[in-house]
Amino acid sequence: MNGKVLIIDDERTFRVVAEAALGGEGYEARSAASAGEGLELARSFQPEVVVLDRNLPDADGLSVLEALRAEGGDAAPLVVMATAYGEVENAVTALKSGAFDYLTKPIQLAELVNTVGKAVEARRLRRRNAGFSDAGRRKLEQDLCVGESAAMRRALELAEKVGTSPDTTVLIQGESGTGKEILAHLVHVRTPGRSEAPFVELNCAAIPETLLESELFGYEKGAFTDAKRTKPGLLEQAEGGTLFLDEIGDMPLATQAKLLKVLETQTFRRLGGTRDLRADVRFIAATHRDLSAAVASGAFRLDLYHRLDVFHLQVPPLRERPDDILPLARFFLARYAARAGRALTGFSRAAEERLLAYPFPGNVRELRNVVERAVILASGPVLGPGEVMLHAAPVASAPPAPAPHPPAPAAASPGIAGPAEPQGAWRPPGQEGAAPPTLEQVERAYLLDLLERAGGNRSQVARWMGVSYPTVMKKITDYGIDLGRWKS
Numbered sequence: 001m002n003g004k005v006l007i008i009d010d011e012r013t014f015r016v017v018a019e020a021a022l023g024g025e026g027y028e029a030r031s032a033a034s035a036g037e038g039l040e041l042a043r044s045f046q047p048e049v050v051v052l053d054r055n056l057p058d059a060d061g062l063s064v065l066e067a068l069r070a071e072g073g074d075a076a077p078l079v080v081m082a083t084a085y086g087e088v089e090n091a092v093t094a095l096k097s098g099a100f101d102y103l104t105k106p107i108q109l110a111e112l113v114n115t116v117g118k119a120v121e122a123r124r125l126r127r128r129n130a131g132f133s134d135a136g137r138r139k140l141e142q143d144l145c146v147g148e149s150a151a152m153r154r155a156l157e158l159a160e161k162v163g164t165s166p167d168t169t170v171l172i173q174g175e176s177g178t179g180k181e182i183l184a185h186l187v188h189v190r191t192p193g194r195s196e197a198p199f200v201e202l203n204c205a206a207i208p209e210t211l212l213e214s215e216l217f218g219y220e221k222g223a224f225t226d227a228k229r230t231k232p233g234l235l236e237q238a239e240g241g242t243l244f245l246d247e248i249g250d251m252p253l254a255t256q257a258k259l260l261k262v263l264e265t266q267t268f269r270r271l272g273g274t275r276d277l278r279a280d281v282r283f284i285a286a287t288h289r290d291l292s293a294a295v296a297s298g299a300f301r302l303d304l305y306h307r308l309d310v311f312h313l314q315v316p317p318l319r320e321r322p323d324d325i326l327p328l329a330r331f332f333l334a335r336y337a338a339r340a341g342r343a344l345t346g347f348s349r350a351a352e353e354r355l356l357a358y359p360f361p362g363n364v365r366e367l368r369n370v371v372e373r374a375v376i377l378a379s380g381p382v383l384g385p386g387e388v389m390l391h392a393a394p395v396a397s398a399p400p401a402p403a404p405h406p407p408a409p410a411a412a413s414p415g416i417a418g419p420a421e422p423q424g425a426w427r428p429p430g431q432e433g434a435a436p437p438t439l440e441q442v443e444r445a446y447l448l449d450l451l452e453r454a455g456g457n458r459s460q461v462a463r464w465m466g467v468s469y470p471t472v473m474k475k476i477t478d479y480g481i482d483l484g485r486w487k488s
């Protein structure tokens with residue numbers, strides 16, 4: 001079943017034909033001939049979408065729209081308003097009053113089915129988004145932490161496990177943007193007894209050294225010139241909950257010594273204070289740095305490192321867990337599409353290939369931004385490769401040019417570069433510092449990009465590559481590239 005649709009219209013023929021057309025497309029469709037009957041049916045039938053006539057015998061469609069929205073609250077159906085030909089103003093008023101879309105009578109059935117389809121999809125996305133805010137925090141966090149790869153599943157499992165040990169200090173290591181904070185939050189919400197108390201974050205790299213200690217420990221009135229009144233620090237604000245020390249690797253040595261003392265004694269003093277205060281918090285520290293190397297170079301205290309690294313969570317970079325790319329991309333798509341109120345259903349195969357071939361040096365944060373941009377650029381329900389804008393990965397030096405005029409597919413932007421005017425240098429997938437891709441991987445990615453830019457035109461690709469048509473065809477077969485996606 002595609003969805004539940006209610007038609008409220010006094011024209012019998014239209015009701016019968018529309019019900020049949022929507023039924024034929026897999027919708028469960030019902031109909032009512034008046035506002036009163038329609039509202040009653042809406043209460044029992046709970047439609048996802050209502051196709052509503054603006055001119056009903058017993059009421060104005062607008063008042064029915066209002067009633068549906070008021071009664072349904074967050075679960076209200078989306079309304080497609082049917083207005084008479086020439087009543088443009090009525091259509092505009094309907095949209096302003098919260099209708100999802102409008103159709104002009106006489107309604108074409110194909111248009112009806114199409115608009116209803118969009119409305120059903122949009123409502124599902126909105127509901128999903130609303131669900132995030134409605135659901136309990138535990139459920140929320142579980143949903144937010146997407147992880148399909150074995151490595152990420154393991155990290156999530158460990159995060160859950162350490163939840164049962166509310167005083168154990170956790171150290172999370174991983175590159176920037178891999179999801180360390182989200183994992184720290186997950187540990188917090190999975191810790192009975194602490195999850196209802198605050199989760200407080202301190203970014204040790206973002207605060208000047210002089211302010212770090214006053215932020216962490218707070219201060220007494222008169223402790224220093226600007227201390228006009230007593231201010232509790234983050235340790236006190238996190239009382240009973242979790243203190244998340246992000247970028248711990250950037251903490252100055254002097255503060256490290258004080259933090260170590262807190263961890264060992266579970267007590268601290270405000271700056272200028274004389275009383276010991278109890279620190280009832282769980283510490284979670286995170287860093288993108290290699291802390292053992294920092295210890296070796298003397299930038300980080302060995303004793304603090306051991307004290308923090310009681311329970312270790314490693315978040316692998318996204319390029320090492322490609323199984324997470326598409327689930328994360330779909331998750332972000334649902335989130336941003338719902339936020340924008342747009343009915344976007346997914347990515348095309350070519351767009352997915354493009355995402356999968358990219359190394360994401362900025363990790364999940366970069367993927368999130370790519371999808372957010374794609375949602376803004378989207379022109380249809382399915383996001384294509386042109387809407388997935390990726391930056392060329394930084395490489396030490398450009399690869400040798402495989403053809404006299406290689407196009408610039410890796411940095412393709414929609415509407416900017418086309419097959420006729422190749423520009424810029426092509427970059428192979430991969431990243432400085434990471435294991436280099438194999439020649440096959442580079443060639444496959446290159447070929448895919450050329451095909452993408454040529455819209456599947458193999459002769460054009462052959463010209464660009466400076467090889468014969470049969471050679472291109474052989475490579476396509478060897479690399480298992482499916483040409484189907486460029487057929488429509």
Ligand SMILES: Nc1ncnc2c1ncn2[C@@H]1O[C@H](COP(=O)(O)OP(=O)(O)OP(=O)(O)O)[C@@H](O)[C@H]1O
Binds near residue numbers: 144
């Ligand atoms: N597994 C995941 N599921 C859903 N969203 C994720 C996941 N991992 C990361 N994100 C999202 O990616 C963005 C970056 O994640 P986060 O801030 O947790 O990374 P980080 O490793 O703490 O980065 P930094 O080291 O720069 O502070 C956030 O918007 C976060 O919600």
